[in-house]
Amino acid sequence: MTTMQDVARQAGVSLSTVSYALNGNRPIAQETRDRIQAAIDELGYRRNAAARSLAARRSHVLALVLPTVAGGLSGTLGEFAESAAQTARDAGYHLVIWPFDRREHDEVRDLVGQGQADGVLLMEVALDDARVEALASSGVPFTLIGRTRDPEGTSYVDIDFERTITDAVEHLADLGHRTVGFVNHSQRSEVELYGPTVRARDAFLAAAEERHLAPVHVTCDESPVAGRRAALEILVRAPRTTAIITMNESATFGVTSLLRERRIEIPRDMSVVAVVTSSEVGAMYDPPLTSYLAPGRTLGRYAVEELLAALGGPPRRDAPRLVACALAPGGSTGPAPS
CATH class of the missing domain: 3.40.50.2300 (Response regulator)
Known part of the structure; x- marks a missing residue:
């Protein structure tokens, strides 16, 4: 298995320089960064997720909190979860599901406090939701897929x-x-x-x-x-x-x-x-x-992008917080019978 030492040897740099380039802890000259990336590509090196987490003191995990659904996810929820997982993966994160309902806010807060996730996506939101208060008090970044009664100042996306x-x-x-x-x-x-x-x-x-x-x-x-x-x-x-x-x-x-x-x-x-x-x-x-x-796929992407922005990623520009459902004409509507 290819190691970071192999990458350093191939690029002609020290092991610490490779580590700095991968973790972003110190500025690295672009020419050096390019050599390291070329070595990674040539050798097919893949960083160990656990080692990366320890080095960065981050889990590189995003948690999706939603109630347990009897019979599995609906088609709509499935589209959302699939899109959210892919967007997280593209940014170097893993998406995991935490099946907690609205009454289990203490359990959500406990897991967040243990550092199990860098950020949280919260679904199935009530107008008055104790889970939102628990997350706000934890200091961990979170984004709602839904809205409370007064969402001002909260990161959220939702169906209109x-x-x-x-x-x-x-x-x-x-x-x-x-x-x-x-x-x-x-x-x-x-x-x-x-x-x-x-x-x-x-x-x-x-x-x-x-x-x-x-x-x-x-x-x-x-x-x-x-x-x-x-x-x-x-x-x-x-x-x-x-x-x-x-x-x-x-x-x-x-x-x-x-x-x-x-x-x-x-x-x-x-x-x-x-x-x-x-x-x-x-x-x-x-x-x-x-x-x-x-708009399950759209909201899945928007929600993760909102959360990544809170984690220090690029801001999500010119994207609406509310997205209406689009009409797909079918054969089940017609003029009212006389």
Whole structure:
């Protein structure tokens, strides 16, 4: 195995000069730095991660904190994690997942205090989130994927739920729909003031009022069975409903299943729009869902770039903190039935 001593011998410099060049502890002449890099490339030398961490007193690890998800990551979360991991890798960091929910803020603080990560990415953020307070008190750099009630002064990126939901409501209103249902996340997430649930609910009701629509908002657990119950609740509460927006990937399967069972044809009798989802999920349906695609890959990159800037990397310039979901037209929306 090639060693740092081999690199020094090949480049004709001392071992300490190679170490300084790799760790950036002292300025090295560009010509010397180029010779060292040429030797590294020729010999195929790869620095030992543990040794590098000891020399720099850094772990070169970024931690992604998110709650444990039954059944694994959704398509949207998977896109985010994959993009974040690649961006971290390109910058010389490893991304690891810490599965802690919002009540386990002490555990997050303890791991951070042990130097297990140089920086933290925090997902699934509530409007009032004790994990944010724990991280702020630790002094370790962190970036939120989401927003607290007042995010001023905090490093964050997030989906623009207000814009996305408003766009979906306007899309249906322009098609002539006057009574619109919305299948949100769970009632528990609403009670716990989970940011996306609360912001989407408020945006839906405000947009419906703006367009003089009759809104039907329901909370729903993350499962197809719960989605069936949510769809039935909408039909019972508002029989004139002609369109449903879903922001719950698992429940959407149940919504469409209940409509088929009731012989309610999509989109002739009922239009369906999925928001904060992926193109892969939308393509699973017949007809394919009209969707507002979650910017998972974009936010994954933005979040890591924000965190790297806090760790002394280059600043993230001219990039928005809020990114709306983009419309992907499908076959599940059409004019309101007469």
